[in-house]
């Protein structure tokens with residue numbers, strides 16, 4: 054594993070933490086009393102629970118959020134040379150799944166307030182790409198995009214638990230016949246104008262790594278109302294076996310993206326506690342806000358009016374541009390407080406620069422947020438004393 058400062062022993066609070074009780078531990082232990090560790094009853098039970106929670110017809114449990122996004126990309130028929138509009142201010146998986154199919158992510162910068170894709174620029178990009186010629190060309194990367202690539206889809210991301218402006222996205226998508234894949238990996242339980250995040254596009258994915266609002270250890274779930282897409286994704290998840298295929302018959306080129314039974318039962322218990330955990334996360338965010346709102350040179354996270362329920366995933370402050378953030382991270386670490394820059398812009402990751410020729414300055418808002426964002430310790434098991442401690446150290450470091 055590469056370095057992950059989350060659980061280093063010298064830290065006095067973890068950067069993130071799952072919220073586990075005896076109910077989770079007992080449920081997982083009970084699965085281990087049976088011989089059914091994969092493809093048993095629990096993944097279907099978990100899927101039924103997620104389908105009910107979202108009100109959608111299909112929930113497909115998978116081995117990770119990344120796997121789920123990849124399935125959505127395959128189901129949308131996105132293939133070599135196709136263009137998909139997405140955001141560079143995200144976790145890399147939302148763009149990587151396009152590269153898996155040799156498709157091209159067409160980045161559109163984000164709204165500085167929410168960090169979600171800027172829908173005015175999105176509309177412009179779609180219109181320009183549709184028109185073709187030099188107008189369309191200016192949205193494409195310097196290299197790595199084939200001429201005449203077809204715009205197939207939009208892949209918005211609900212950043213930090215706050216839904217993207219889906220009505221605007223859906224409007225332009227339906228006008229230009231584009232598939233909408235919502236990366237809701239950070240937004241389980243969030244609400245956009247009173248509608249559940251993940252239910253508005255053609256398909257969406259929630260992720261359950263241990264730092265998310267609920268966990269299955271590794272895991273995720275795809276949700277959709279599209280029967281044909283759901284059948285196809287279920288087959289791809291299971292090594293390409295279509296309904297009726299035997300164990301060694303594979304109608305499609307598929308993957309092993311299945312969720313195991315321990316993860317599924319863990320997810321089922323966590324889902325039952327989701328509202329409780331989201332309420333706790335909101336409380337923790339409130340404790341931070343009370344203590345940091347007035348701190349000069351720091352902006353606390355803000356909730357957009359379209360977000361009628363925030364599903365707090367991380368607590369990311371933005372420090373003033375004049376502050377040396379790396380030095381700040383080090384000073385906090387020296388005092389036992391972990392923190393992490395959030396996000397590093399996707400277009401500036403080395404393999405993206407190499408493949409597409411991106412340069413600093415290409416997406417200024419993403420880069421500005423990337424330079425100033427700092428995730429503080431955050432979880433639903435955090436106590437007010439721990440928040441107080443983190444804030445005391447932060448204020449101390451700021452005042453000198």
Ligand SMILES: *Cc1c(COP(=O)(O)O)cnc(C)c1O
Pocket residue numbers: 117118119120143144146147210236238239260261262272273
């Ligand atoms: C967590 C996350 C994912 C999926 O991550 P996995 O580790 O593969 O489960 C995808 N997109 C975003 C924006 C995420 O935060």
